[in-house]
Amino acid sequence: MFDRKKTAAFIAGLLICAYSAVPAVNAFAEEYLVEGATEATTSTDTYTISGDFMYSLTTDGNICIEDCTSTAEDLVIPDTIDGITVTELGKTALGKDHENSPFKTVTLPASINYISADNPFVYCTQLNTIKVAEDNKDYCAVDGVLYNKDKSELICFPSCKKEEGIDIPDTVKKIGASAFYNTVLLDIKMPDSLEQVEHFAFASTNLTSADFSNTKLEYLNDYAFTNCTHLHEVLLPDTVEHIGGGTFASCTGLDEITLPKNLQTIGQYAFFDTGLTEVIIPDSVQSIGYCAFGYYISASGQTASKDEAFIIVGKQGSAASLYAHDTDSDYDYKNNFSFLTPEQYEEKQLEMQALNSTRSGDYDYAVVDGQVALITCYSTEDVITVPDTIDGKKVDAIYTSCFNISCPASEIIIPEGIKEIKRRAFYECGNLKKITTPASLKTIGDNAFDSCKALEHVEFLGVENIGSQIFRECTALKTVKADGCLQKWDDDEPFLYCIALEDITITEGSGNYSSENGVLYNKDKSLLIAYPPAKPETEFIAPKGVKEIAQSAFIRAQNLKKVEIPEADVINDYAFEECTNLTEVKLSDNLTTLGIDAFYNCTSLKALHLPESLVNIGICAFGFYHDDDADTENDEDADKLIEGFKLYTVKDSTAYQYAKSAGIEVITGTTEVLGKNVSTGFLYTIGGIIAAFILGIIGVLTGKKLKKNKAEKEKAEKQEKAAERRKQRQEEKDEDTDAEDTDEEEDTLEDED
Structure with missing residues (x-):
């Protein structure tokens, strides 16, 4: 958990020397500060x-x-x-006698393409x-300040440049080593683009504050602000690791x-000899180096002394708790x-405030920033209506453990005007069944309703921010409703312990959450x-568009039997996990x-x-359950394979290899049809038969159609021929009629003659 690399670089005496001169620092810290640099190793x-120059030849x-x-005061390289051709400047290219350096101006030629990462201008x-x-x-x-060509790195701000402030260009992503070392600057505006600050970057400056809150900063290198004795405020973004x-x-x-809440490592002596008397360590921190907190320079100025009253705040079992009592007998190091x-820390803070608390009716309260904070409720009523004012002052917040195990209320009504419910405000309020918050409430702290084991119904009106584990051990909770x-x-698992929960509703609104069914x-x-x-439903089909299932999203869903996540x-x-009735998953x-x-402990899921x-x-x-009877004391593994479990997948796929290595039976060459596992070979055979059958049907139908078309054609031809014959007979008949008429006319004429 701790970095135990012991080296002279971090011995307190040498660290103290570092504050007086950069050369001393470079001498003992070089192995940390130039790692990865491409310096010449020539003797x-x-x-x-x-x-005037001493040089080596590059490769x-x-x-x-x-x-x-x-x-010369004005040096031209x-x-x-x-x-x-001169192409590089080594780390002492401009001399190493910082007390007698004459240079006021340095001019670099076009040929320079590399400058030592340790900043020779220092x-x-x-x-x-x-x-x-x-x-x-x-x-x-630019204006006498050295950058790389695209201005993504600020390399050096001259130490005697007479300016009190600078706005670093928004192209800069990196502040180079010793870039602002020993300058007279009082104010530096950090660009949003900034990602990295190198060693000694701001050391020994007159800065009073350093605001990185809007940057993309990930890494603060060794000694970045060492010996900034005027520095009293530092704002870091959560991106810093x-x-x-x-x-x-x-x-x-x-x-x-x-x-920062995502901070992972804190180096040795990181906050040595500061004005800190306490520090809150985020849970994310995995490593804390020697003397990082709680140490200062002794009165003799030669050794590191320990602040016996220093307070470390953090999660039990974390790097913070280990650091608080870290020891090393070889180096006589013991925290x-x-x-x-x-x-405990918040309770301690409240206790301090409570020293000035006032009792009024059923409440102890303190005035914080002109507003009343309720500290303790003594009411014995079954239904408690929290007052909106006390002694003429507006009630603004409910503090830790205000309503605790001794509170008998089954319902607590919070009035309009309350803006914040602090961490554990209703912790172990054992009889509380229902609570509704007002629209004025904006923040609910961590574990606010932790261990309220009778709580059944909650409605949050107006709440914008909710902390973690607010419903921890709320095993009776049935419904939760929150404004949009x-x-x-x-909280990654907001309802982890709410085994009785039946419904979560988020109303329409401009927030970041929604609900459906x-x-x-x-x-x-x-x-x-x-x-x-x-x-109560036994089946669930995720809506279209759901691309991710959160951690513990369905944990202990006791009624679910069938799930589709398409x-x-x-x-x-x-x-x-522990969806013990789940039998079918798609x-x-x-x-x-x-x-x-x-899918751990899904004991009914066999495929x-x-x-x-x-x-x-x-x-x-998948495929495992927890064996409560396993002899774990004798190294028996409690994770056992579910009997009869089978995995269906593609041969040599990741899932196939995973299952094989775990001893899970794997079946390949199948597909799921109507909830049944069917061999793809069988499907191909059936497909061929069906195809042949379809082709046969098509052939029969085509034959019938051809015969029908032929019969219809013959019938049409017969009808056409019959029509022609009828026409011919009619024409012959007409001719005979005409002939008879002609004969009659001739006979008539002869008679007249």
């Missing part, structure tokens, strides 16, 4: 002296300047020395301007800091700091967050991730189809 006996045959003895204690040839392809200077060794060492004015959990304005619920989703329903464990790509850890053909214990697309599978994701 001094291979260096060449030419005029390309060009010159790397290693030292300079010029006494030549582009060639002895006819060889020894130039009289420097006020850096210039760069306009046609240099790798570096540029690492605070290096000695980063804030000897920042004696720094008496308060909020550590015995006071350690408090967050709950809810923006943040800081009693199930909790994010706003656009791409993430299914929680399915009520006691929801489009989800990701199913997270514990998603269906997953997306595009599933890529199946988390740890995703599962997993697609070839699945590439990420967690431990015991």
Whole structure:
């Protein structure tokens, strides 16, 4: 859990020396500070002296300047020395006598393409301007400040540049090593683009505050702010994961800091000799180095002393609790700091405030920022209506344990005007069954209703932010309703312990959550967050568009027998754990991730189809149950295979290999049809038969159609011939009639004659 790398670099005496001069620091901290740099490793006996310069040759045959003895105030670096192109500046290229450096201006030629990562300008204690040839392809200077060409890195702000403030360009992603070392700057505006701060970047400056809150900062390197004695405020974004060794060492004015919630490592001596008297360590922190907190320079100025009253706040069993009592006999290192959990710490804070509390009727209260905070309720009523004012002052908040195990109320009515319910405010309020909050309430703290085991119905009106585990051990909770304005619920498993929960409702609104048929989703329903464990339905089909199933989303869903998740790509850890009645699951053909214990203890689930697309599978994701009778003391594994469980998947797929390695029976060459597993070979055979049958039917129908068409054609031909014969006979008859008429006319004429 701790970085136990012991080296002279972090011995307190040498650390103290670091505050007085950079050369001393570079001497003992070099192995940390230049790791990964491409410095020449040539020994001094291979260096060449030419005029004011000492140089070595690079692997390309060009010159790397290693030292300079010029006494000129305006130093111009030549582009060639002895006819060889100058391309690099080593870490002492501009000399190493920081007390007698004469340079006020340094001009770089176009040929320079590499400058030591340790910043050779740091020894130039009289420097006020850096210039760069306009046609240099790798570096540029703006108003005397050195940058790389695209201004993504600020390399050096001259230590004697007479300015009190600077707005760093929004192109800068990195502040180089010692970039602002020993400058007179009082104010530096950090750009939103900033991601990394290198060692000694702001060391020994006159900065009073450093605001990184809007940056993308991930890494604060060693000694970044060491010896900034005027620094009293530092704001860090949650993106910061690492605070290096000695980063804030000897920042004696720094008496308060909020550590980022995603912070993972804190280096040795990181907050050595600061004004801090206590610190809250986030749960995310995995490593805390030696003397990181609670130590200061002794009165003699030669050793590190321990602040016996220093308070460490963090999660029990975390890096914070281990650091509070860390020991190492080899180095006579032993911590015995006071350690408090967050709950204990807040209670301690309230106790301090309670020293000035006032009793009025059934309540103890304190005035905080002009508003009343309720500290303790003494009412014995079954239904308690919290007052909106006490002694003429408006009630604004309900503090930790205000309503606790001694409160007999089954219903508590919170009035309009209350804005915040603090952490554990109703902790172990054992008889509470119903609570409704007003529209004025905006924040509910962690564990607010923890262990309210009789609580059945909750309605949150107006709440925008909800902490973690607010319903821990609320085993009777049945319904939860929240306004659509809810923006943040800081809990990956908000209903983990609510085994009686039947319905979750989020009303329409502009927040980040929604619900459908009693199930909790994010706003656009791409993430299914929680399915009520006691929801009575036995079947569930996820709506189209659900791409992810959250951690523990269906955990202990006791009535579920059949589930279809047709489009989800990701199913997270514990998603269906202990769904003991689940017998049938249909997953997306595009599933890529199946988390740890995703279907653990699903003892009725005997088969599962997993697609070839699945590439990420967690431990015991399927096919396992927990054997309560396992002899774990003698190393018997309690994770056992479910008898008769079969996995259906594609041969040699990730799921296939996973199941084989776990001893799970795997069946390939099948597909699911109407809930049944059917061999693909059989399907091909059946498909061929069906195809042949269909073709036969088509042939028969085609033959019949052809015969019908032929008969119809013959009939038409006969009808046509009959019609022609009738026409012919008619024509012959007409001719005979005409002939008879002619004969009659001739006879008539003869008679007349």
